[in-house]
Amino acid sequence: MLSRLRDRPWTTALLIACVAQLLFLWGLGRPGKLSFDEVHYVPAARTLLALAYPANTEHPLVAKAFIAAGIALFGDTPWGWRIFGTLAGTATVLGVFACLQLLFRRTPVSAFGAGLAMLNQTLLIEARTAMLEVYLGAFTTLAIAALLWSMRGRPALRLTLSAVLFGLAVGVKWAAIPYVAGAGLLLIWGKSDQRDYWPGLSLFPALALFGLVSVGTYLATFAPAFFYAQDPLTLSRLIPFQVEMYQRQTQILAPHPYQSSWWSWPLLIRPIWYFYEPDNGVQRGVLLLGNPAIMWGGLVAVAACLWAGWRRRSRALLGVGLLWVGSLAVWAVIPKSLGFYYYYHLSSIWLCLALAAAFHAYAKGRFARANEWFALPVLMLFVYFYPIISAAPLSGPQAFNRWMWLDSWR
Template sequence: MRLVDRPRLICLIIAAAASLLFALHLDRPGKPVFDEVHYVPAARAMLALDHPANTEHPPLAKELIAVGLGVFGDNPIGWRAMPLLAGAATVAAGFAFLILLFGSVRTALFGALFVAINQTVFVQARVAMLDGFLGAFVIAGLAATIWAARAPTGARAARAALAGLLLGAGVAVKWAAAPYVALACLAILASGRQRPVAGLSAAIVLGLVAVAAYFATFVPTFFYTHDPVVPSDLLALQQRMYAAQTQVLQAHPYQSDWWSWPLMLRPIWYFYELDAGVQRGVLLIGNPAIMWGGLVAILACLWARGRHAIIGGLWVFSILIWAAIPKSLGFYYYYHLSGIFAALACAAGLSLLPPRLRWIEPAFAALAVALFLYFYPIISGGALSDPQDFNRWMWSDSWR
């Protein structure tokens, strides 16, 4: 059997390749990067089951980072090992999503490549923050939703449970995943038009499993040495979390509005200082070919309708979530999921080209790879020549 006829094996190979890409010099910078100053201490507290920390977000991401600390130690590798796996899972999930949607290994391979080199996934896979886990669980959960929607009646509920488990885990990382649970339930209902009872039961299973998965992640917090969570207080805890997440915060130099994220107007310097005697920088910025080209691809997908419109619609949905969420400040890393949809849309949009123009696919991929290599020194924490070296990559004053 040819490799192209074994998509599951290809998916595993893709995950392994992405892991190698993300793992190179994972220990640089050797200091906490951006919000690692919040989440690494929270993971330490979780590993020790000592006390509540970073309680404005659910606990799953901190629990997963704590696993890395427990396996690899309290060092940069330990901080970032589990985010790395989440990044690799995101790339593999992007492949699975596209092959389930289109049945084309070629399109799915291009999509996986674009997700891996879209730079925001690369950076988040090398930083102990929440959004890398969010992307992995949501994209995998949406792929499982497609798998469930196409299942025979007898298998639909089991596959819907898998989708619910993954999406519920996403919510347990960050509440921004909650709308995707509702969307997945609606998708399962819509797929069951011929058998409405089966569709309804599968949607209910998905929703219930998601809720159960979410609350199950709080179990370790019951065993803190100091201030443990009381099970009967779980609902009140959710209210306190909501209040913490919607409080009015003071202005931040890297804040930006949701409408500016697709244009990449305000990327974020996660790190720019001396590290081990060397100037290093980590800039959270998307791949211009994929982020900006993705906007054209999204329009093409929406125009094409059908299966292509699903990807374009997911991007629109992901943006509208942030337009509606009552947060006082926004940041470019909130665009993480939308950027993944833009990368998938690039592959889907290119698949619409007629045969005589299919050469554009590898040409676009080559451009995206070239830009990834161009930005690599300032997304990977590479050694720079001097404190002003960052100017070589600054296409706009707003990037500084």
């Protein structure tokens, strides 16, 4: 059966997606009250659903529209707030599979990376929390997959799809803008390379197509704001409103107990308690903490990809390594007064790509099954941390101490 699945990559992807969706749905109603930044985005989604007035105007509308759709379809309940987030989490897993399949064309490599994404812990938590990050991860991952797909044929159509997905990603959060710029640079490099990765589509039409569609999609995501009962958006205010958003996003904020610097995120120095209090009669907790095996092992994998990519002239390996480096480097220059560990969500996904790529590059001979050995501690750690990443019932208020490896995790 396994040999048959190797020859049917998208059947494998569908099976992994089903497992991921079940995992994300299990216990979705826990906690039964708003947690962490849900207190901002769920009320904003309610206001958007009612088309009442502008709310949470420092971020675009796409993620809040999905939360609002969940409320409309499933009620103003924890399931309604979070249901579309689980689908976005599953889409992220599929996006990881697609990226690896397009880069390496090896179903075991793609399945391994997708499995890591499912078990990296941050994706589970974000998929079950009504915030922005899971939608940002889904659209960005799928957009990159579509961009890679456009290099395989039918470039205009597939590049348009990628541009739409990138526009939606920016419509979730402006943190996707550097990826749009990176895609533009990839287009320039790909057209200048002797292999010409987008044959039949010259450089300037390709850039124009990509830029116009991505920007147009982003601006179109503000359509609901034109129908607010109070202070509706107008065409003349659409561009000035972007300036207002920038001013809100770059304002100086008061210190926060969970703030952290970008360089600390890969080291797991300061995770975030999204929730820790009694809920439905029992103590529950949700700690945004990446799987240590993936988060720390992934750093070695990034270095391995960069080294192998340089030595072997492998564009795929080098690209995977640079994707993670770039995703972290942008936070060193983005003018944000405060940083938080959840900003590392996209980077944590790219670590899964790097691990799959590194094992593919180096696991040869008697180490051919090294990825399976690595998967064991990943799974064990996921099970070990599951009670405090899933809001499972805990024994009491001090139960969290069992999982506190570092004082900074408290």
